[in-house]
Amino acid sequence: MTTEVAHAHDEAEPSGFAAPPKPARFHVVSERRTRESLTDLRISDLATFLSVVRARSITRAARELDVTPSQVSKTIARIEEKLGRSLVRRGTRGVELTDSGEGVVPLVETIFEQLGRMERDEREAPATLTLGATSFLCSALVPAAIRALPEHRVRGVELPAASLRAHPSDGIFDVLVVTGSARRLLPAWSVASLGTLRKGLMGSPRLAKKLGKGPVSPRALRDVAFLTPVENLGGQLVSTEDECPLSPGERRTGHEVQTLACALESAADTELAVFGPVCAARRHIAMGSIVEIPVRGWDVREECLLAVNPDRVLSRVRRALEDALTARLLDLEAT
Structure with missing residues (x-):
């Protein structure tokens, strides 16, 4: 009897309670859809939205952005239409965020944090200069190029002479160090003599x-x-x-x-x-x-030549490289 009562209680209990909610899955799906929708919006629109959030006022945000309040309102409306939900409401204390707006703000801030990080990384990353030469010239001259261009990341690529002559047009190299017989093969490049090799x-x-x-x-x-x-x-x-x-x-x-x-x-x-x-x-x-x-x-x-792609290398970089490699070649010939 006890067992039957207990069993009946176990079966009856769910009828007195609502089915357990599943907020976690809904939240993940909702956030993912919101994130996907945000990626289709203009960055300038998202920046305007953040300005409104921080200013707590359409008018103040418009003043900061040097646009009209009407333009700001249209931007917010455009975002809300894209996301299919209301993000802000006007209250006695100015603009307030809706629950949906509260959820969107962290996502928008994350987008701008990532963009800022990318911009900093790009600004701080050294420019790359790819130099191609035969094995001997690459090992002999790349150290001088590294010293001459401290703000660059130099990549030295060793290739046989015939392969170097075939590569100028494929976009791999910024600079080539070649011998005199290759001068006619580089008509569009800036070519300077570094000296001679005995x-x-x-x-x-x-x-x-x-x-x-x-x-x-x-x-x-x-x-x-x-x-x-x-x-x-x-x-x-x-x-x-x-x-x-x-x-x-x-x-x-x-x-x-x-x-x-x-x-x-x-x-x-x-x-x-x-x-x-x-x-x-x-x-x-x-x-x-x-x-x-x-x-x-x-x-x-044999004449040793520095060939530089003028579309990819600044004049000051070319001059610094030419001076350094000329001095290095003279030093090699003197030893």
Whole structure:
């Protein structure tokens, strides 16, 4: 009996109470819809709404915004129509917020906080300058660019010479450091000479000893294997020129590598020869792992150019970069 009474009470109890409300889900859906509607409104309209909220008066808000009270009223009406609810009402103490208005204010304030944060981040973020160069020139010159442009974030991108010549029009680079042969490929860019790079034959002390003292004859190099450049162009490996006075048909190609740094490291441990900018081997030469091998009649110099996209780089930035890279190149050639 007790069990039956208890059971009957349990069944009857809900009939005396209203179904439990579900405010949480309704609030989330309502806030989401309100937020979505707010994103379709003009920022200026939302700013006017906040001015009315803070001034507690249509007239005072209009005075602060330097518009007529009628314009402010129309703006509030436009927002209310978009949201489908009343946000303010006129009272004895001026404008008061409705319950819906109280709920909308935090959302509008959040929008302006986020916009302000974005504006501050954009204002405080350093300008980016993307510099493209071959591996050697990138590692040699990017430090100087960083020092010369403390207000910029410098991005140094290493690419083979042939790839650099193909990239100016794709919008990736602001600045390119290229050799003289690329000048004609950059007609729309501002191009200035940074100086010249002296190029020469280099190899290990063992190779130099094998070739003998003094400037060697070009004929003596016919049996020497060279490390020559190779590039990945569109998924295909392509042998490229190192500008050596001996053509590929006049010398032996031993191995191919993509970067000058790899070529010098390989030459230091073998009897392979490398032709390239002598200053690129300055550290190897200082350590004694690489030596320059003079060749009779060879005096090869290559112009180094700074190419700047004038639509993306300010004149003062270009001048600062040109001065810094010119000084750096002179320093490299002197060592």
